[in-house]
Structures are given as structure tokens and as C-alpha cells.
Amino acid sequence: MKNIFRKMTLADLTQIMQIEKQVFSNFWSEVFFIETIEKDICYVNRLDRELIGYLVGKKFNKVFYLMNFAIKKELHHQGYGMQMMRFLLSFLIKENFDFVFLDVRESNKAASNLYKHFGFAPYRKKLNYYSSPVEDAVQMLLNFNWFKKL
Numbered sequence: 001m002k003n004i005f006r007k008m009t010l011a012d013l014t015q016i017m018q019i020e021k022q023v024f025s026n027f028w029s030e031v032f033f034i035e036t037i038e039k040d041i042c043y044v045n046r047l048d049r050e051l052i053g054y055l056v057g058k059k060f061n062k063v064f065y066l067m068n069f070a071i072k073k074e075l076h077h078q079g080y081g082m083q084m085m086r087f088l089l090s091f092l093i094k095e096n097f098d099f100v101f102l103d104v105r106e107s108n109k110a111a112s113n114l115y116k117h118f119g120f121a122p123y124r125k126k127l128n129y130y131s132s133p134v135e136d137a138v139q140m141l142l143n144f145n146w147f148k149k150l
């Protein structure tokens with residue numbers, strides 16, 4: 001099986017929307033994805049011919065904000081999330097970013113455990129940040145500068 005990462009295109013949107021609606025209660029609209037493809041950093045993970053995951057992030061100088069990150073539900077717990085995060089972090093290190101940060105629902109242990117694996121640390125809480133259902137967000141941060149000093 002061939003697992004590849006490549007830039008997201010408009011042709012990916014049908015499969016992305018299927019996953020998005022499957023895994024998020026307050027999912028992004030297709031229009032929002034179209035806008036982000038044009039201006040942000042967006043990649044998909046393809047396993048053979050199937051799109052199995054995607055990530056979307058914004059660049060602020062040397063800081064990267066991960067806005068969306070998902071793997072197809074049927075394929076959870078098989079290491080694909082870790083592979084996609086490894087791909088993202090290698091890309092950001094090559095591009096010489098200093099920090100990555102993200103928001104995660106407080107109850108989303110699958111995601112926050114994965115982020116902790118890679119050294120992300122909780123940084124601050126955003127009260128009632130999410131809707132459907134209303135929940136606090138935990139902002140997590142990974143500082144590449146620490147590794148650059150080693």
C-alpha cells in the first residue's frame with residue numbers, strides 16, 4: 001500500500017467533506033475549505049487511491065497554526081494520525097518554523113494524546129471556545145527553538 005502526502009486540491013473536496021462530516025460535530029463548510037486551499041497550507045494523505053486524512057494550517061511569519069487535522073474514522077488507531085503529524089513536523093522544521101500551536105477540545109483525548117507524543121504541551125485554556133457541544137479548548141504549543149539549541 002502506498003501512503004503519500006501531497007498538497008490539497010479542489011478535486012479532493014468531496015472526499016474531505018465526507019470525512020469532515022463523519023468526525024466533527026461542528027464541521028467546516030466546503031466554502032471554507034475552498035478559501036483555505038487558496039491561501040493556507042493544506043495537505044492530504046492518500047493511501048493508494050483513497051484520501052484518508054488531511055490537515056490545514058495558517059502561517060504567521062515563523063509560527064504555524066494547525067486549524068484542522070483529521071483521519072477517516074474507519075482508519076483510526078492504526079498509526080495514520082502519527083504518520084501525518086510526522087510529515088507535518090518534518091515539513092515545518094525544513095521550512096524553519098519556530099512554533100506550532102493548535103486548539104483541541106478538552107475531551108478529545110485521541111488528539112491531545114497524539115499531540116503530546118510529539119512534544120506539544122498545554123499552554124492555555126479558551127473558555128467555551130467550541131459549539132455543538134459547547135466546550136473549552138486547550139491550546140497546545142510546540143517550540144522548535146528548544147530542539148534547535150541541542
Ligand SMILES: CC(C)(COP(=O)(O)OP(=O)(O)OC[C@H]1O[C@@H](n2cnc3c(N)ncnc32)[C@H](O)[C@@H]1OP(=O)(O)O)[C@@H](O)C(=O)NCCC(=O)NCCS
Binds near residue numbers: 076080081103114117
Ligand atoms: C486525532 C486523530 C487524527 C488521530 O488519528 P489516528 O490515526 O487515530 O491516530 P494514531 O492511530 O496515529 O494514534 C496515535 C496516538 O494517538 C493517541 N490516540 C489515538 N486515538 C486515541 C484514543 N481514542 N484515546 C486516547 N489516545 C488516542 C494515542 O496516543 C496513540 O498512540 P498509541 O497508538 O501509541 O496509543 C483522529 O482520532 C481523528 O481524526 N479524530 C477526529 C478529528 C479530530 O479530533 N482532529 C483533531 C482536532 S484538534
